[in-house]
Amino acid sequence: MGAETTLAGLADLMTPVALRAAVAIGLFEAVGERAVPLPVLAAELDVDVAALDRLVRFLRARDLLRIDADGNVLLTAVSEPLGRPGNWSARLNWAGAAGHLDRRFVEDLLPMLRAGRTDRDIWAELAADPALDASFDELMNTRADEWIDAVAASDSWSAYDRVLDLGGGRGHLVAALLTARPRLRGAVIERPGPAAAARTRLASYGERVEVVVGDLREPLPVTSTGPDAYVLAHILHDWDDENARIILSRAAAAAGSSGRVVVIERVLGGGADELREATHQDLRLFVLFGGRERTRQEFADLGAAAGLRLLDDTATATNRHLLTFALT
Structure with a gap:
């Protein structure tokens, strides 16, 4: 060729x-x-x-x-x-959230290269259009199927009795964790639309689970489960370093000295195939959200800026890592 x-x-x-x-x-x-x-x-x-x-x-x-x-x-x-x-x-689907994001990427790549930042707020766009918001929620949850089973199977969860998934969508991860570990209790904090879907999905777990409406950009609401692990799964990569630090800081404040903050993300630094996937996602996140994929050291530095130290980095078969942080 x-x-x-x-x-x-x-x-x-x-x-x-x-x-x-x-x-x-x-x-x-x-x-x-x-x-x-x-x-x-x-x-x-x-x-x-x-x-x-x-x-x-x-x-x-x-x-x-x-x-x-x-x-x-x-x-x-x-x-x-x-x-x-x-x-x-x-x-x-060109008519749903996937198409909306694809068109945004085409429109915004060149301006982002020139300015290095975006003035658009995708979250405000979603909130203003219920149909688009629902389509985005569906899109995120279809992609979650790629990694949730491998993450839920990790032995890292055996250290916890209660887990709070921050921005946990329709509750897919919490459902997988509760199914795999019958003694575990869980909670999800999400925006109103996904929270309603999470309640439906998690109803069969009864008192073992709680769904709370909240926004990660605001102080975290209190849950009755009193979690000892605060989970941020595919959240930080949607944000630039400053906003990611703020979200981590709120999770750290809620976890306190006895809790842990568990970040689930891709980690840059693998082989050629992994690098191809990660750089694809990294450029897309940058253009659409101002976010980024990060290396292990960048996650450690981000945690340190939020008053956290990196205790453990556990890789899974899907190149999602469980990065466990505690207060310094």
């Missing part, structure tokens, strides 16, 4: 946008396991048949669709996961 061909492939925006548009109209799920005539597919999706024909031919040339001898549309091995409702649909 020549350099120009490689560059053209790296620079191409049409394929990812066309793919996301196809997900947004429900194309792959509509095809599913069937072989569907194009006119039938267009009618089911309520789109223009000629326009759909162009999109289908474009996706066929990129091994995302097949057309059989009778002109029917089918999925390929590459697109088969998109034919089922689930993680990929949420992650690629």
